[in-house]
């Protein structure tokens with residue numbers, strides 16, 4: 001049996017498991033990146049500035065221990081916040097220890113889904129807004145692509161998906177980003193903005209780069225708007241044509 005590359009294994013993304021002692025020590029806050037108040041408040045303030053209203057339904061993809069969630073639940077009408085994360089322990093730590101008791105009825109536990117492959121259709125809902133804060137910094141591009149594909153299926157027409165990422169400047173050598181300090185192929189991931197545009201192009205989403213949004217760790221942000229399937233089709237057809245060209249050798 002092969003054990004794989006231990007160096008790579010160290011950087012695998014696994015669902016976090018948390019004991020009571022770890023939660024008491026605040027590990028559920030550290031595991032989502034710390035900066036609890038600043039980053040939590042920043043994401044809700046930003047979406048509100050982008051038009052999020054209390055009657056809207058919001059999907060928080062990779063919601064973790066509800067660093068942003070506690071603010072969204074406060075702002076949104078009861079039942080309108082939904083979160084998905086591959087760590088059930090993180091979400092439960094947030095619900096039990098961070099969400100004020102008086103707000104717990106505003107977030108039914110059925111609105112939190114433990115899943116690592118973005119099965120957001122399991123909620124049986126459609127959404128006005130979606131957010132992936134500090135998620136794409138921890139998953140590879142094939143997972144990012146799947147995330148776009150599945151989130152697009154539950155966004156209302158015109159619905160908006162905001163996603164943050166560490167931006168690699170255009171022209172950075174692929175094999176030595178950050179002068180060799182960073183790795184583009186492992187956690188935390190740095191991407192070109194064009195990577196996200198590409199990953200979203202398999203779904204009926206229109207990409208718009210926003211860039212700086214005063215994030216405390218200088219993550220950048222882009223917005224992906226749900227377009228109708230008909231509008232989206234030419235881009236998807238183009239993708240298929242390119243893939244077919246590669247198969248027949250016409251693109252060489």
Ligand SMILES: C[S@@+](CC[C@H](N)C(=O)[O-])C[C@H]1O[C@@H](n2cnc3c(N)ncnc32)[C@H](O)[C@@H]1O
Nearest residue numbers: 032033062063064067085086087115116133134
């Ligand atoms: C840096 S934390 C950010 C959490 C939250 N968005 C916030 O701002 O506090 C990244 C989160 O992504 C989750 N995650 C990583 N891979 C995932 C996957 N494949 N599906 C769902 N969640 C994932 C992690 O469990 C973690 O909670």
